[in-house]
Amino acid sequence: MPDKALPSGASIAVIGAGIVGVASAYALARQGYEVVVYDPSPPGEAGPSRANAGHVGASDIHPLSTPGIHWKAMKMLMNPDGPLKIPVRGAIAQIPWFWRFWRTSQRKRFEVATSALSYLCSHTLTDTGAMLESASMTDMLLHAGCAFLYDTEQSFTASKRIWADKNARGFDNEEMDAGRIVQDIPIIADTFRYGVLSHKWSMVRDPLDVVRGLVEAAESNGVIFQRIRVNSLCGGLDSVTLETNEGKSQHAAAIVAAGVNSVTFAKSCGDFLPMAAERGYNLTVPAPGMELELPLVFADRGIVATHLTSGLRIGGWAEYAHPNRPANQNYFKSIARISAELFPGLNLDNANYWMGNRPSLPDSVPVISQSPHVPGVFYNCGHGHYGLTHAATSARILAELISNKSEDERYRQYSITRFSNMR
Ligand SMILES: Cc1cc2nc3c(=O)[nH]c(=O)nc-3n(C[C@H](O)[C@H](O)[C@H](O)COP(=O)(O)OP(=O)(O)OC[C@H]3O[C@@H](n4cnc5c(N)ncnc54)[C@H](O)[C@@H]3O)c2cc1C
Structure with missing residues (x-):
């Protein structure tokens, strides 16, 4: 593709039908492109888009790698119920990613990542609302805020700087004392004394239903979904050729939105994408015997909870391991035990x-950009903990990049080239 806007009606391939690929396909179709989505699995079902916590976490503007993260990480690793897990087998392979992750915690890089995430976060609720409204799914989004709960006064006090920064940037929140916590969330253990209610936070009724609803809306805008795996990409002068399980197909451009597999496509284009599989574990109880009114984050435990259409979903954690490694069954047992502690009387029948691979980049900022090496290839991937949250905004940015070839400075912060000096 030449270095100019792609004309309306041009054919675009989207690789991956998770929430990010489907939202991208829908946004592009609404700009008048002919879109074909390739995925060997039914949309939303293969990756974490299937069973994430359903939070639209619009105030989480800071990267995971905060200043001083290395001390916190050590503590988490030593606690068997801590949220960070790095299995000994394969740990060495994770070192380069963690080195890049640690570099994000350095003040200047931390600020850069915070600014990139703040832009996305400040548009998330509007873009998600608009996307769902246009797909006739307004009732899928609930605006309840989110309660962040702390186990100790020490961790609550340590978090205050982060909350003050969010407030200063317009992501308002208020402290919750023990009385307010009991009143607003009577079903949790009565040990929580410290909390913060973040107002800029929503949830969806069910993440898989969101993907399915968007697929329907996309199809009625002409998007074709092919149950086909893409094996490789090859860029020509004015087109991109996909090698699939069922032969070759040619398009004017291709979007890489293949979750943790995006890295393979980036490599074949000569682009460096330092992505890790950050595996999360959760359970969903269809008849929990209790109602949870708003999404929760148990901040010291890396555990979140949401009451979805499919049931009460509780889980989280971050296990850095090869994406194909089987789920660790002991973690499921631990999550079940912790869930019963957090929600006394919970019916776990x-x-x-479920375990899913978050496609995580070391600065927690997704890549939404053109390939510098193969101009017909674009990326929308690496959303880590917040693919559902930022699907609509990243799809809008991507559609703007493709249709206007916008030179908007704000979008440079999502470029894949930011990793070039981190090889
Ligand atoms: C426990 C847990 C809880 C989470 N909670 C939240 C939350 O509350 N809010 C939030 O915003 N985010 C949350 N996330 C993160 C969120 O789920 C992810 O960021 C998001 O689902 C990533 O979407 P994706 O479309 O990029 O990737 P995926 O969902 O992985 O989709 C990628 C798709 O690409 C396809 N694919 C791969 N290779 C190929 C190929 N060669 N050819 C064709 N297709 C291919 C796959 O089959 C898959 O369908 C959570 C994640 C986990 C694990």
Whole structure:
């Protein structure tokens, strides 16, 4: 593709039908492009888009790698119920990623990542609302805020700087004392004394239903979904050729939105994408015997909870391991035990256990950009903990880049080239 806007009606391939690929396909179709989505699995079902916590976490403007993260990480690793896990087998392979992750915690880089995430976060609720409204799914989004709960006064006090920064940037929140916590969230253990209610936070009724609803809306805008795996990409002068399980297909451009597999496509284009599989574990209980009114984050435990259409979903954690490694069954047992502690009286019968690979980049900022090496290739990937949250905004940015070839400075912060000096 030449270095100018792609004309309306041009054919675009989207690789991956998770929430990010489907939202991108829908946004592009609404700009008048002919879109074909390739995924060997039914939309939303193969990756973490299937069973994430359903939070639209619009105030989480800071990267995971905060200043001083290395001390916190050490503590987490030593605690068997801590949220960070790095299995000994394969740990060495994770070192380069963690080195890049640690570099984000340095003040200047931390500020850069915070600014990139703040832009996304400040548009998330509007863009998500608009996307769902246009797909006739307004009732899918609930605006309840989110309660962040702390186990100790020490951790609560340590978090205050982060909350003050959010407030200063317009992401308002208020402290919750023990009385307010009991009143607003009577179903949790009565040990929580410190909390913060973040107002800029929503949830969806069910993340898989969101993907399915968007697929329907996209199809009615002409998007074609092919149950086909893409094996490789090859860029020509004015086109991109996909090698699939069912032969070759040619498009004017291709979007890489293949979750943790995006890295393979980036490599074949000569682009450096330092992505890790950050595996999260959760359980969903269809008849928990209790109602949770608003999303929760148990901040010291890396555990979140949401009451979705499919049931009460509780889980989180971050296990850095090869994406194909089987789920660690002991973690499911731990999550079940912790869930019973956090929600006394929880009925765990018929719980569904699930593990998913978050596609995580070391600065927690997604890549939404053109390939510098193969001009017809674009990326929308690496959303880590917040793919559902930022699907609509990143899809809008991507559609703007492709249709206007916008030179908007604000979008440079999502470029894949930011990793070039981190090889
Ligand atoms: C436990 C947990 C809780 C989470 N909670 C939240 C939350 O509350 N809010 C939030 O915003 N985010 C949350 N996330 C993160 C969120 O789920 C992810 O960021 C998001 O789902 C990533 O979407 P994606 O479309 O980029 O990737 P995926 O969902 O992984 O989709 C990628 C798709 O690409 C396809 N694909 C891969 N390779 C190929 C190929 N070669 N050819 C064709 N197709 C291919 C796959 O089959 C898959 O369908 C959570 C994640 C986990 C694990």
